[in-house]
Amino acid sequence: MKRFLDQKGLSEEEKEIVHSPITTGSIVRSHGFTFIVVFLVAALGFKALINGLYSVGVQQGYAPKQPIAFSHKIHAGQYEIQCQYCHTGVTVGKSATIPSVNVCMNCHNQIKEGAAYDNNTPIQWVRIHNLPDLAYFNHAQHVKVGGIECQTCHGPIQEMDVVRQHSLLTMGWCIDCHRKTDVNSKGNAYYDKLVELHNKSSKSAMKVEDIGGLECAKCHY
Amino acid sequence: MKENTKIYWKGLEQLTNSPDFVKNAHKEFAEAPPEENLDHTRRDFLKMMGFGMSAVALAACEAPIRKAIPYVNKPVDLDPSVANYYASTYTNGGDYCSIVVKTREGRPVKVDGNSLSSVTKGGTSAQVEASVLSLYDNDRLRAPKQAGKNTSWEELDKAVVAKLAEINAAGGQIRIVSNTVLSPSTKAAIEKFKAKYPTTQHVQYDQNSAYGILKANEESFGSAMFPSYDFSKAKVIVSVAADFLNSWGSSIENTKQYALTRDAGEGKNDLSRHYQFEANFSMTGANADYRTQIKPSEEGAVVVALYNEIASAAGRATVSGGVEKNHLKKAAAELWANRGNALVVAGSNDKSVQVLVNGINDMLGSYGTTILPNLPVYFRQGDDAAMANFVTEVEGGKVAGVIFFNCNPVYDHPMGEKLGAALKSVSLSLSTSYKEDETGTLAAFLAPDHHYLEAWNDAEPKKNHFSLAQPAITPIFKTRAAQESFMVWAGESNVDYFEFVKNNWKNRFFKGGNFQSFWDKCLYDGVLELPVEASTVSFSGDVNAAANAIATNYKASAGFELAIYENGTVGNGSQANNPLLQELPEPMTKAVWDHYVLISQKDAATAGITNPESKTRYANVSANGKTVKLPVLIQPGLAQGVLAIAIGYGRTKAGKVADGIGANVYPMISMTNGSLNFSAGEAKFELLDEAYQIAQTQTHHTYMARQTVIKEYTLSEVRENPDLLKTGFAPKVATWLDPEHQVKPGELSMWKGHDYKNHHWGMAIDLNTCTGCAACVVACNVENNVALVGREEVINRREMHWLRIDRYYSSDAPVDDWKGLEEAAENPSVVFQPMLCQHCNNAPCETVCPVAATTHSTEGLNQMTYNRCIGTRYCANNCPYKVRRFNWFKYHDNKQFEKSNVAQTSDIGKMVLNPDVTVRSRGVMEKCSFCVQKIQAGKLTAKKEKRELKDGEVTTACQTACSTGAITFGDMNDENSKISKLLKLRPANPDRPYGIDKIAENPRAYSVLEEIGVKPNIFYLTKIRNKEEAKA
Known part of the structure; x- marks a missing residue:
């Protein structure tokens, strides 16, 4: 050159x-x-x-100090109390519900240190899992119908002394799971027709996304 | 093929194509307001943006701490986020509806009809639907008051009892004034009060009185009652100014029954024929087959003429008087031909008119078939004479103590002003209203009662038909059941109205067995219905005297006459402070937030008034010595020479929402023949120069140059040529193959279509049974947290209603026949068409959204995702049905919308919001979602129970609210669903049973704007009028 x-x-x-x-x-x-x-x-x-x-508003790992040092490690881990014993709403409705104080007093009736119970004032827990108002999430759909373990989203709760947010709780995280997860359709007559139609056209198992699990109005309305 | 050549128009401006109308109609959105109208300039906006960004950045550093607060003792039957339903009873004076209240976390959020009641049969009205918001009225009384200051119940009781004892000792007169009291237990409580204070008299009055009917029945049959009517058995219905679908009698029940006779479904081709003679264009008149305009003074004469026609046919003596009117002879002949299945009703509150109506019904053999005198209804027990007497007594100083029991006569009684002035001289004045209303302001004591949703109560709307009301929420404020107050003042101790009602039921209705299970069942059902013995009546009214009284009392005047009516939105004004009702377009005028005087087209032309796009002028209207100043609105179909004004406006102490709207016309009501007369023979009309714009939605969202919006035929046309329904208007699209090859618009598509494998949601709306009452609109607003934008924003064409009812006038004259059009417009026929998102399978909105915020679901729903929407508004521009609504402002938590949007701007109002539906913010589009939250909830219930979803389990709010069953919603993939059977659906392609294309074989089914081929999931059913000729 x-x-x-x-x-x-x-x-x-x-x-x-x-x-x-x-x-x-x-x-x-x-x-x-x-x-x-x-x-x-x-x-x-x-x-x-x-x-x-x-990541604004994403609070993965958020583990605020609670008004009562309640330990899931002792209750769920050591004593192996079923989650649903306290979180009664989880198979019924949208909220899993934080137990009312009288549920605590079922076991703690000997200790009787519940100031909240005696004064009829509720405990003000700090909310850890905050979904935006525009997203609709229903525990019953996932736990009762889908048969998903609590730990899938909430992590090893039985090992936590202080509860922290285990998952991202972003839409991407939701969608990802809906893509991967098979529908728990066994023995549920609601899904019979869908399964039949799905098996005609596909050999793989029916995922949540195959029956509209990625549609906007499933969670946003 | 005979085509439907009718012309449909929403308002006179559309008929005459006024330039303003054309300009507005061509735009999806009205222009943005000029910048000076905004509070901030562009520079301010940038400053705010800069601040906003940094504020967001700072705020993002640490999320706000949110609290989660559980119960101390969780009630067993209450789970957070799960709705509970309680059967209860709506009563507002004499208005009644058996209801089911939906509560969330202990807050009532929605009211639906109770289908177990044989009186209202699950129907509701706009006012019933809206009443849930009145519970959270910010202007309610928060505690008892004495001399304008808050006090405690103990103090108040002490003072009231001392006053009562003083009056009692002096032998002073005590009056309890109320509207109709439907509750037997309340009456028992009042009896206890009366027993303690024997000079007490209980005076009942009604705003929209039916005293004339009670008196007439007393004269005709010896019993002052309002009988039950059975419209469902009537083949011919003649109504002389009775607005029986809206404000007359048991209107919800009437609507239910009437719809059964208007159902043009297969095998039911025998429609009832409905004649209406009236001055004002009422909603009932709009549903009539033949409507004749008369002046209010002619109501009696029309009834006389009808009587004479039928009497001559029956070979009985005629009476003197009468008037010749269009369709009158025909109506009489048909009534006579269908005797036993005929019904005549009249709206007049004049005893004489009603005696003649009774005489007609007696000759027609209606008693025992269409009229059930053994089954009286108790909605109107008011006694006009006793009330007038009471006011005179107060004025004369003869009354020492007055207790206003949940009523407001200072506002809503014609002699209210006199009463208000005289109240000062009464030693004890007390009001139990839950608000400090016009009467309460003048009362010395305020002892606020609960709202009906907070209280125990019962009702007997119809003989032996009982109804229980149970509280759906703990009282929000320091209120006390008025019945408890009565008993406390009567000296009872340990008063508990709940126990009182329960004991009352135990003593009256319990017939042995386990009382608790009887009570639980009554509470669960909300109603208890006991058999009623059959009985016959014999008519003994003096028809000659009645005819003579009519001739003396009513003279047609040469000038204007005034008709005073109750409209379907704010009604009698007791719920006027409810913005859901204020912003509800009045079924006929489509006006909101405004009060006006209606004038006929001819009179308007004479006076030189036009009101293109609701721009009008004020006028002074005087009658019976009172003058009101109101804007003028031209009402097509109003009788010439008549001015019509609605009651329910002109409130001064209702609260922030209603105060200052319009004028009070109750004082213009006079007494004629011993009862209130809701018309005035002579009225003066004086047009003023002052301009005004009425907020009116009638021309908003108008389609231009479209054909298949409304389809209607007459029964005779269809009988003659049954194919007409299918071929009447069937748009075809030419293809490139050859000129002869034409296909239906839906058959040609660029899309391959998709399959809805599980559900395919669809809706059918029957134009024949839709009466236009608009209960569905209110239900939709409440269910979906729709923002209420207020008068100014409605004028800017920005109302947010997801569901609107288009009211079309129609005329038969061809487009170029101007004279013919004008004539037709004098008395047009009307079609009501509920219009909402059509959930098109080929939705034009979806393809233009740049961010895919509106998409299609696998169940046929057109989904709108607010959080994805960036507000381009392309979708609304591309929507052929004009059903998309844009949030121009942040309506929630915005002080500017405090007056209208109370459900989203005040802490107490927010309690009514449906927690399952997002409250939308500024800059996003919204529209009907087919109540997707209810669909999802229904599906979840089925999944939890591991079964298929049953038809009828999922309902939309509009469908539930509809008293006539005009709206059917369901799964079109389920061949056994009600909608599939109604529409006779079959898949267009047998190989694709789940494909989007479904063909409705019901000949009446059609899609609006079928020619554009968007394949809506909503089908309309053609309106069939029972007319002989098509002419209006």
Whole structure:
């Protein structure tokens, strides 16, 4: 290339450019390099910003101090009390429900230290799992119908002294599970027709997404 | 093929194509308000944005701490997030409905009809549906008051008992004044009070009085009663100014029965024929087959003429008087031909008119068939004479103590003003209303009763038909059941009205066995119905005297006459502070938030009034010595020479919502022939220059140049040519194959379609049985947390209702026949069409959304995802049905909308919100969701019980509210569902039984705007009028 250019009748200035050595310094000073660096920094910064914005309101790992140092490790882990014994709403409705104090007093009637119970004032627990108002989530659908273990979403709760938010609780996290999970259709006559139609067209098991589990109005209305 | 050449128009501006109308109709959205109307400039906006961004960034650092507070003792039958339902009873004066209250976490959030009641049979009305919001009225009394200051119940009782003892000792007169009291237990409580204070008299009055009917029946049959009517047995119905679908008699029951006779379903081709003679264009008149305009002063004469026609046919003596009216002879002939299945009703509150009506019904053999005198209803027990006498007594200083029991006569009685002025001289004045209303303000003591949803009570709406009311919420404020107050003041101790009602039922109705299970069953059902003995009556009214009285009392005037009516929205005004009713388009005028005087087209032309797009002028209307200033509204179909004004407006102490709207016309009501007369023979009309714009939705969301919106035929046409229904208007699309090859619009599609494997939700709306009452609109608002935007925003064409009822006037004249159009417009016929998201299978909105915020579900729903919507409004622009609503503002928690949107701006109002439905924010589109929250809940119940979903388990709010069953909703994939059977659905392609394309073989089924091929999931059923000729 250099030789080819030398053969051409170039002016002095042009020759100087052609013969200038390619050094690290010249690369650093070049426009192309500056552009690439600026672009990469901007792109990375932008990505960090987007990730940051996406995590606004995501409280994975949130483990606030509660008004009573209640330990799931002792109750669910050590004493192996069924989750549903206290969280009675979990198979009935949308909320799993925090037990009312009288449920505590079923066992704690000997200890009788419940100021809340005696004064008829409820305990103000700090809410850990906060879904935005625009998302509808129903525990009964997942636990009673879907047969999902509490730990699938809430993590090893039986090992937690202080409860923390185990999962992301983002829409992506929801959708991901709906894509992967088989519908618990066995013995449930509601799904019979769907299973029959699904098996005609597909060999894989019927996932939640196959029966509209990714549709907007399943959770947003 | 005979085509339907009728022209449909929503308002006169559409008929005449006024430039304002055309300009507005071509736009999906009215223009944004000019910038100076906004509180902030663009620079302010940028500043706010800058602040907002940093505020968000700061706020994001730490999430707010939210509390989760469980019960101390959880009630066994209450699970958070699971709704409980309680049977109860709605009573508002004499208005009654057996209801089921839906509560969430102890808060009533919705009221539905109770199908176990044989009186209301699961029906509701707009006012019943809206009443749940009145419970959370911010203007309610929070505690008892004495001399304008809050006090405790003990203090109040002490003071009241001392006063009563003082009056009693002096032998002073005590009066308890109320509207109709339906409750036997309440009456028993009042009896206890009377026993203690023997000078007490209980005076009942009704705003919309039926005293004339009671008096007439006393004269005709010896018993002052209001009989039950059975419209379902009537083949010919003649109504002389009785608005029986809205405000006359047992209107919910009437509507139910009437709809049965209007059902044009197969095998039921015998429709009833309905003649209406009236001045104002009522909702009932709009449903009639033949409607004749008369002046209010002619009501009596029409009845006389009808009497004479029938008497001559029956070979009886005629009476003097009468008037010749269009359709009158025909009506009489048909009544006579169908005797035994005929019914004549009249709205007049004049004894004489009603005696003649009784005479007619007697000749027609209606008693025992369409009229059941052995089964009186007790909705109207008011005694006009006693009430007038009471006011005179108070004025004369003869009354020492007055207790206003849940009534407001200072506002809603014609002599209210006099009563109010005279109250000062009464030694004890007390009101038990739950609000400090016009009467309460003038009373020395306020002892607020519970709202009906907080209280135990019972009711006897019809003889031996009993109904229980149970509280659905703990009293919100320091109120006390008025019945308890009566008993406390009577000196009883340990008073508990619940125990009192229970004991009353035990003593009266319990026939042995286990009382607890009897009581539980009554409470569960909400109603207890005991057999009624059959009895016959013999007519002994003096028809000649009645005819003579009519001739003397009513003279047609050369000038204007005034008709005073009760409309279907705010009704008698007792619930006027409920924005759900204020923003509900009045069935006929489609006006909201406004009060107006109606004038006929001809009179408007004479006076030089036009009101294109609701722009009008004020006028002074005077009658019976009172003058009101109201804007003028032209009402097509109103009789010439008549002005019509609704009661229920002009409240001054109702609360923030209703105060200052319109004028009170109760004082314009006079006494004629011993009872209240809701018309005035002479009225003066004086047009003023002051301009005004009425908020009216009638021309909002108008389709331009579309054909298949309404389909209607007459019964005779269909009988002559049954194929007409199928071929009447069947749009075809030409294809490229050759000019002869035409297909139906839905058959050509760019889409391959998809399969709905499980459910395919659909709806059928019967235009024949829809009466236009708009209960569905209120039900939809409450169920779906729809924002109420207020008068100004409705004028800006931004109302948020997901479901609207389009009221079309129609005329038979061809488009170019201007004269013919004008004539037809004088007395047009009306079609009501509920219009909501059609859930199109090929939805035009879905394809234009740039962010896929509106998508299609695998169950046929057109889904709207608020959190995804960025507010481009493309979808609304592309919606052929104009059913999408844009949130122009943040309506919730916004001080600007405090007056209208009380359910979303006040802490107490928010208790009514449905927790399963998102409250939408600014900048997003919304629309009917087919009550997807109810679909999801129904499916979940089925899944939990491991069974298939049963038909009828999932209902939409509008369907539940509909008294006539005009709305059918269900799974179109289920061949045994009600909707599949009604529409006779079959898959268009037999190889794809679950495909989106379904063909409805019911000849009456059609899709609105079928020609555009969007394949809606809502079918309408053609309206069939029982008319002989098509002309209006």
